[in-house]
Amino acid sequence: MQETITKKDDRTVVLKTKPLAPNIILSILGGAWGGIVNKKVVMANEVNGDLGEAYLLDKSVGAGAGPYEIVEWKRNDHVLLRANQYFWAGVPAIKQIFIKDVPESTTQFLLVQKGDVDVAWRVTTEQAAQLRDSPQEGVKLIAVPSQSNEYIAMNAQWGPFKDERVVKAVKYAIDYDAIINSVLRGFAVLNQNFIPIGYFGYIEMNPYKKDVAKAKQLLKDAGYPDGFEVEILTNPTQIRMDEAVLVQSNFAEVGIKATVTTMPASEMYAKFRQQGHQIILAGWGIDYPDPDALAKPFANYRVKQLAWRTMWYDDHAADLAEKAGLELNEERRLELYKELQEYWIEKSPFVMLYQPLDFWVIRDNVLGFEDAAAGYSITFDFTKISKK
Numbered sequence: 200m201q202e203t204i205t206k207k208d209d210r211t212v213v214l215k216t217k218p219l220a221p222n223i224i225l226s227i228l229g230g231a232w233g234g235i236v237n238k239k240v241v242m243a244n245e246v247n248g249d250l251g252e253a254y255l256l257d258k259s260v261g262a263g264a265g266p267y268e269i270v271e272w273k274r275n276d277h278v279l280l281r282a283n284q285y286f287w288a289g290v291p292a293i294k295q296i297f298i299k300d301v302p303e304s305t306t307q308f309l310l311v312q313k314g315d316v317d318v319a320w321r322v323t324t325e326q327a328a329q330l331r332d333s334p335q336e337g338v339k340l341i342a343v344p345s346q347s348n349e350y351i352a353m354n355a356q357w358g359p360f361k362d363e364r365v366v367k368a369v370k371y372a373i374d375y376d377a378i379i380n381s382v383l384r385g386f387a388v389l390n391q392n393f394i395p396i397g398y399f400g401y402i403e404m405n406p407y408k409k410d411v412a413k414a415k416q417l418l419k420d421a422g423y424p425d426g427f428e429v430e431i432l433t434n435p436t437q438i439r440m441d442e443a444v445l446v447q448s449n450f451a452e453v454g455i456k457a458t459v460t461t462m463p464a465s466e467m468y469a470k471f472r473q474q475g476h477q478i479i480l481a482g483w484g485i486d487y488p489d490p491d492a493l494a495k496p497f498a499n500y501r502v503k504q505l506a507w508r509t510m511w512y513d514d515h516a517a518d519l520a521e522k523a524g525l526e527l528n529e530e531r532r533l534e535l536y537k538e539l540q541e542y543w544i545e546k547s548p549f550v551m552l553y554q555p556l557d558f559w560v561i562r563d564n565v566l567g568f569e570d571a572a573a574g575y576s577i578t579f580d581f582t583k584i585s586k587k
Contacts, residue, residue: 203215203216214228218525218527219524219525220489220491220523220524220525220526220527220532221527222399222489223487223489223491223524226487226488226489226492227487227489229487229488229578230487230577230578231578234263234264234265235263235264236251236255236259236262236263236264237261237262237263237264240261240262241254241255241262244262256272257269257271257272258270258271258272260281263283264283264286264287265283265286266282266283266286266288266291266581266582267280267281267282267283267291267296267581268280268281268282268283275300276299276300277297277298277299277300278297278298279295279296279297279298280295280296280297280298280581281294281295282294282295286582288582291581291582291584292582292584292585292586293581293584293585293586296581299316304319304321304322304323304326305323305326307319307320307321307322307560308322308323308326308560311338311560311561311562312335312337312338312560314337314562316562317561317562317564317565317586318559318560318561318562318565318568319559319560319561320559322558322559322560324383324384324386325384326560327340327342327384327386327558327560328384328385328386330560331385337562337563338560338561338562338563339560339561339562339563340558340559340560341558341559341560341561341568341569341572342386342556342557342558343556343557343558343569343572343573343575344388344395344396344397344554344555344556344557345395345554345555345556345557345575345576346395346484346485346488346574346575346576346577347482347483347484347485347554347555347576348390348393348395348482348483348551348552348553348554348555349387349442349480349481349482349551349552349553349554349555350480350481350482350483350549350550350551350552351369351373351446351478351479351480351549351550351552352471352476352478352479352481352505352508352509352548352549352550353366353369353477353478353509353548353549353550354474354476354477354478354509354510354548355509355510355511355512355548356474356510357477357510358427358477359421359423359427359429360477360548362421362422363546364417364418364420364421365417365418365421365423366548367417368413368414368415368417368418368421368453369414369450369455369478369550370407370550371407371408371409371410371411371413371414371417372409372411372414372449372450372452372453372455373407373409373446373449373550373552374409374445374449375389375391375405375407375408375409375552375553376389376408376409377409377445378442378445378446378552378553379553381441381445382438382441382442382445383438383553383555386555386556386558387553387554387555387556388553388554388556389405389553389554390403390405390551390553390554391404391405391406391407391544391550391551392404392540392543392544392551393493393494393497393498393540393543393549393551394490394493394494394536394540395485395493395554396554397573398488398489398490398493399489399490399533399536400490400523400532400533400536400537400540401490402537402540404540404541404544406544407550409449411452411453414453415453415454418453418454418455423454424454425454426450426453426454426455426456427454427455427456428455428456428457428458429450429455429456429457429458429477429478430457430458430459430460430476430477430478431443431446431447431457431458431459431460431477431478431479431480432460432461432462432467432470432471432476432477432478432479432480433459433460433461433467433479433480433481434461434462434463434464434467434481435461435462435463439461439480439481440459440461442480442552443459443461443480444459446480447459457478467479467481468481471508472508474507474508474509474510476508483496483497483505484576485577487577488574488577488578490523490536491520491523491524494519494520494523494524494536494539495520495524497543497547497549498513498516498517498519498520498539498543498547499516499517499520499521500512500513500517501517501521505549506547509548509549511547511548513546513547515542516539516542516543516546516547519535519538519539519542520539522535523535523536523539557572557575557576559572564586564587565584565585565586566584566585566586566587567583567584567585568583568584570583571583571584
C-alpha cells in the first residue's frame, strides 16, 4: 500500500493504479469507503489494535473530513450529526441533523404530515402513491431514479434458451408497463439497458414491448409452436412474487408454461451462482457510479458474475466491456459503451424490466432534497439541503 499511495505534499496524494478509465477510480474513491480520517484522533482511540474502528462506529468528532460529524449514536434510537466547522467546502446550511429510528412506515408518514419531523425516510409504495395522487398541504413527495435495476435472466445453455429466437420471444412476451404501473404503482422507469438513467454512457433504448403475436411466431420459428415448460426462480418479497405471477401470466399467453419457485434470497442467489437456474427474477445494486460497474457483471462472463451465472459466454460482449473499462479517451469510451449496449440488448439472455425509483415524503419547507438524493443509495449529499 505504501508503494501505491504516497504523499507528494500537504495537499496532494499520489495514487498509482493499474490502467483504468479515470472515472472508475474517482467514483470508487468518492464512495463512503473512500473517506478520509484524522489519523492522530483515530489512533488515539485505538483499542486492541482495531485502528479506531470501534470509536468511529459511535462518533467522529475531530476524526472525519466530511461535512458532518457524528456527535452521538444510540443504537435503535437516534443518530445526532453536527456540521463540521472545518469542512473544506464550507459549513453546511443545515447545522444539525437528528435522525430518529422509527421502524413503522405508517408512524413515519404521520409524523411528517403533522410537522413533527422534516423527512419520512421510508414510506410504503401505497403511502407514496396516495400522496402523489392526492397532494396534501405542507408535504411533498420526492422521487429519484434508484442505483439499481430489476431483471430476468435466462440460462443461455439450458434447453430452449440455447436458441436466440426463444430468448427474444421471452422479451416480447412481457408486459413491462403492467409491471411498472400495477406492481410498482408507477414508482419505476422503463430502462431496458444495463446502464442506469443519468450515468455516463447511458442511451435511451427500449425496443421491447408486449407483442404476443411476435413472441408466438419466434417460438414457432425456433421449433416450439406449443411453447415449453420452465421454472421461474425468485425470492419471496411481495414485489418479486407479484412480478413473477404477472410474468407467469404473460408467458401463458404465448404458450410458455411457467412454474414459480420462491426461496430465501440467500438460497436463490447460491443456486444462481452455481448456474442452477432456468429463469431467475432478481435485482442488482450498483457498487460504484460508473458504467463499468454494470458492464462487467452483465456483459463480461470472465469476471464470473451475472453473465457467467447465466452461462452467456460471449467474447465480443466481454471484449467490449473490458476495452471500455480501460479506455482513457472519454469520447472513445462513450462509443464503446454505445456499441456494447446495442449488442447486449439484442443478444443477451437478460430482460431488464425497469429501474426503480427511490422516494421520500418531506415537509415543503425543505429545499434541495431532490439534488441531495440523486445518487442514493451510493451517496446522499446533505450539504445540498436547506430550509426556508
